[in-house]
Amino acid sequence: MSNPSHNPNPSVPDRALPVTRPVRLNPVPADYAPAYPRRLTADEIEQFLRPGLFRRFSPATMMAGAVIAAALSGGCDESDSASAAPPGGTGASGAGKSTRTDPQLRAKVEQIALEVLGPYRARMSWNDDASLCLEKRLSSNPPVKTPSIPISYGNSYVGLFDTNAAKEATRRMFAAYGIELEASVKVKGDGFEFIADGYDPRRRVGFKLLVPGGRTRLADNKPVAGPASEVLAAEELPALDEAVKSGTVNVFVADATDFPNMDGDQFTAMEYYLASVVDYLNWVHGDRTVELNKVLGKLPGAARKRHHREQWPPLPGGDFEADEDLKRWRATDGKVSISREWSGFGERGLLVELEPGGSVTYTPPEDEPLFVRPDFLVFRCDLYCPDPAAARAGTNITVTLIGEDDKRAAFVMALGERWARFEWAHGSSRRPPFKRLHGLTITTDSRSPIRFYVDDLAVQMKRPGDPDEPPRPKTLEEREKEREEAERQARVEVFKGQLARPLPEVEFDDTPLADVLQFLRDVTALNLCVDRPALRAAGIDLNTRVSLRCQKVPVADVLHRALAVASPQLRHGVLGDGVLLVSTESALQAPREILLPDRGGDATANAVAGQALRRPLPHVHFENAHFADVVDFLKDVTNLDVRVDWPRLKEAGVRPDAPVHMELSRVRVDEVLQLVIRDAAGDAPVSVAVWDGKLVIGTAGTFEASSPPDARTVAASDR
Numbered sequence: 001m002s003n004p005s006h007n008p009n010p011s012v013p014d015r016a017l018p019v020t021r022p023v024r025l026n027p028v029p030a031d032y033a034p035a036y037p038r039r040l041t042a043d044e045i046e047q048f049l050r051p052g053l054f055r056r057f058s059p060a061t062m063m064a065g066a067v068i069a070a071a072l073s074g075g076c077d078e079s080d081s082a083s084a085a086p087p088g089g090t091g092a093s094g095a096g097k098s099t100r101t102d103p104q105l106r107a108k109v110e111q112i113a114l115e116v117l118g119p120y121r122a123r124m125s126w127n128d129d130a131s132l133c134l135e136k137r138l139s140s141n142p143p144v145k146t147p148s149i150p151i152s153y154g155n156s157y158v159g160l161f162d163t164n165a166a167k168e169a170t171r172r173m174f175a176a177y178g179i180e181l182e183a184s185v186k187v188k189g190d191g192f193e194f195i196a197d198g199y200d201p202r203r204r205v206g207f208k209l210l211v212p213g214g215r216t217r218l219a220d221n222k223p224v225a226g227p228a229s230e231v232l233a234a235e236e237l238p239a240l241d242e243a244v245k246s247g248t249v250n251v252f253v254a255d256a257t258d259f260p261n262m263d264g265d266q267f268t269a270m271e272y273y274l275a276s277v278v279d280y281l282n283w284v285h286g287d288r289t290v291e292l293n294k295v296l297g298k299l300p301g302a303a304r305k306r307h308h309r310e311q312w313p314p315l316p317g318g319d320f321e322a323d324e325d326l327k328r329w330r331a332t333d334g335k336v337s338i339s340r341e342w343s344g345f346g347e348r349g350l351l352v353e354l355e356p357g358g359s360v361t362y363t364p365p366e367d368e369p370l371f372v373r374p375d376f377l378v379f380r381c382d383l384y385c386p387d388p389a390a391a392r393a394g395t396n397i398t399v400t401l402i403g404e405d406d407k408r409a410a411f412v413m414a415l416g417e418r419w420a421r422f423e424w425a426h427g428s429s430r431r432p433p434f435k436r437l438h439g440l441t442i443t444t445d446s447r448s449p450i451r452f453y454v455d456d457l458a459v460q461m462k463r464p465g466d467p468d469e470p471p472r473p474k475t476l477e478e479r480e481k482e483r484e485e486a487e488r489q490a491r492v493e494v495f496k497g498q499l500a501r502p503l504p505e506v507e508f509d510d511t512p513l514a515d516v517l518q519f520l521r522d523v524t525a526l527n528l529c530v531d532r533p534a535l536r537a538a539g540i541d542l543n544t545r546v547s548l549r550c551q552k553v554p555v556a557d558v559l560h561r562a563l564a565v566a567s568p569q570l571r572h573g574v575l576g577d578g579v580l581l582v583s584t585e586s587a588l589q590a591p592r593e594i595l596l597p598d599r600g601g602d603a604t605a606n607a608v609a610g611q612a613l614r615r616p617l618p619h620v621h622f623e624n625a626h627f628a629d630v631v632d633f634l635k636d637v638t639n640l641d642v643r644v645d646w647p648r649l650k651e652a653g654v655r656p657d658a659p660v661h662m663e664l665s666r667v668r669v670d671e672v673l674q675l676v677i678r679d680a681a682g683d684a685p686v687s688v689a690v691w692d693g694k695l696v697i698g699t700a701g702t703f704e705a706s707s708p709p710d711a712r713t714v715a716a717s718d719r
Contacts, residue, residue: 096285097177099278108176113274113296116169117267124267128301131344132272134292137210137237137253139388140245142283142290144276146258147268150302158261161269163211166259167197169270170207170252173277174198177285181206189248191239194232196251205284207252207277208232252280271295292342292384299347316365318457320348328365333358342453344382349455352442356449360442362457370437371462377401377409377432378460385415385452395446401459402441403434415452477607484614488577491616491666495578498524499556506558507549513566514542517582520562524555527664529575529675531583533682538584540567576671579664594674596689596703605693612638613670613690620672621663627680628656631697634676638669638695645698645709652684652699 099106126149134143171181181198185206199206210232232240232253243249254276259269275295283290293299317328320338329336334354343349352360364370379399385391395415400408409432437459444450474482501524508516514530521528535542544566550558563570563582573588575581581588598606617637622630628644635642646656658680664672670688677686677697688697691708702709 096287098282098285098287100282100287100289105176109173109278110296112169112172112176113271113278116165116172116274117270120265120267120270123264126262126265127268127271130268130272130300131302132293132295132300133258134384134386135255135258136388137255138241138244138251140241141252142276142279143292143386144254144258145272145279145295146276147260147272147300148302149260149262149268158264160211160256161259161261161266161273163209163256166256166270166273167209169274170209170277171198173274173281174200174205174207177281179203179205187249187251189239189243192232192236192243194236195230199251203250204248205250207254207280210253210255210257212257250284252277252284290341292386293340293344293347293349299343302345313461314345314456314458315362315370316368317362319346320350320455321346326350328362330361330363331358332361334360336360339453342384342386342455344384344453344455346455349382349384349453351451351453353451354444354446354449356447358443362440362442364437364439370459371435372403372432372437373460373462374435375431376460379409379411379458381457382455383413383415383452385450387451390446390450390452391415393446395444395450397452398443398445400441400443401437402439403432404436404438405434407434409433480611487616491577495527495574498526499580500554502552502554503550503558505551506553508546508562510545510547512542513544513546513562516546516548516562516566517542520555520559521663525665526555527579527667529579529581529662529664529679531581531587532661532679534583534587535570537683538567538569538586540569540584575675576668579667579671579675581675592683592685594677594687595670596687598690599696599703600692600708602692606690609640609690609693609695612640613673613695614668616666616668617664617672619663619665620667622660622676623663624659624661626656627654627658627660627676630660630676630680634669634673635695641694643691643694643696643698643709645696645702648699648701649681649684649686649697652681652686654681654684654686 097105099109126147130147130149133146133148135146136143171183174181179200181200183198185196185199185201187194187196187199187206187208194208196206196208237253240249240251240253244251254273259273261269272295278296279290291297317325319325320343323338326336326338329350331352331354333356334352336353337351338348339351340348341351354360379401381399383397385395396412397415398410398412400410402408440457442454503523508519511519517528517530520526530542532542546562546565548558548562548565550561553561559572559580559582563572569584569586571583571585571588573581573583598610600606615638620633631642631644634640649655660676660679662675662679664675673688677688685699686697687699687703688695689703690696691703694708696702696708698709
């Protein structure tokens, strides 16, 4: 007489390898003291016996049946050695080998995992951020645990994990359970034929790691194509699944593409793969309990970290970590329960079992009102459906958020065969139809009973300080200012990095100062300008010789030392967002304002001109260029109406043919213009202003007039 095994995890198929040795029923000794409890609670009875029996027998009859079944199962004994029999067990009770029930086996498996993972521990950067996904390659096998890493494959995907090391580790794991595998064994059946990576022909058990192309080359771990008779193709998997279901063969199948090498992190992929192998070996020996939310006995990194809770705090009772959370949930035509079998975050999730047309309702606490964000409505949850048939049938789950006056927002999602974290935005505008969340419902369109798990349900709520109404859309001008500020900040950061960059070695031996400055400009790409009028006024020659040696010194320090050697009067300052100006101490301490405030009454035209002046120029290089030519160049690239009051400039000593020397990259037009005027005019009182949309260059007398000067040209003889 045998006690039917109960499967506490229906997502895992209830099947084990065949037991070839007969089981004898031994007489029960008179002094036998059973280990089962004398009294069972209603919950314990429900765990021991199939729910369908409750509809046929009374609770008293069920209690007696449970006690008798437990007593009879205690007298069973297998007299033959387990090593002589194929792997197998008597069901979920763990009578076979399992790391959950056998401490010695667990220690052996942990040691193998420690040795395999040891070389990869130096690079496990994504382990703390990885989530656990469940893949179903064969529906007759337990799910394969794969890592979900939150980063773009295009940025960090290196390739597959070390498949050769994975195969060797799998053989070692099988050996720990007493199964010695032969490498490269052909497995053939009705509708499939392939070369197993490891297989025991006598026990008909082994494994196959699916690799793109068939196998990987040992030298560089690149995929290499193999013949069709050796490769287990996708179209052969259904036939193999049927063979596994019938017990003809037992093969662990995993796809190497589910275990990526991200940024060189081999540890994470290998850890999840080994966890899948151990789950399979426990299962094939009769232990049907698979911890769907753990990897080698511990929660995944992302299921332990709470950093996303700042933006996505769960609904009260929405993370199921406390028993009282269940009070917030009620099922119609079904049932809900808190389960440790699967979770998206933490240790526990909500198991939902619904009949066709059933629903689940959530009610928030009355004393804790939930006000949603006014600008957009986004719902998020973790979801896992262990039933492949439901996924293949195209089953949809609908989550409906309910607000005041029965206003609703519905989110629809198609079920998949794997764990997933979903985010839904409500409509194109994302604005919620209500202010306060009064509850939610979960329904499906399944035409048959369905079971699935949900966890970590969250809605972005109104935070302290958030406005009661959505903010008004930003104007084009505001968006343009934000863009300009972002570009300015980026230039400042680049400039700071250039100054802080250490130079490996610098050696100037009687080198002209001009060459020193040009060297620093070339090796650092700095926008380095020389205030030539200030240097001339101080009597400093750019041909002054500089001798300097230093190693691993930041660029800013090298420049400071070189200027100090050339002249004690020399200093360097910063103009605008990233221009380094070499000048004298007196000139830097008393800078002259060149750019004046806007003038005139046409504010719109002035704003357009100001926007053109704030635009950075990709690159300018003036080598002894005439001042008038430079002004014409800036007029062309900005498309501005530039008015130059040449008569007054000439009175101030500024000629159109004044030479301009500078080379700049990604510098704003207004900053370039100020440097150009400083280089061409020196201390002459030249200023610039936007006047009714026109860019005016002149002196104080120019700006005392009632209107901008007329357009003037310069004769060729004046240049």
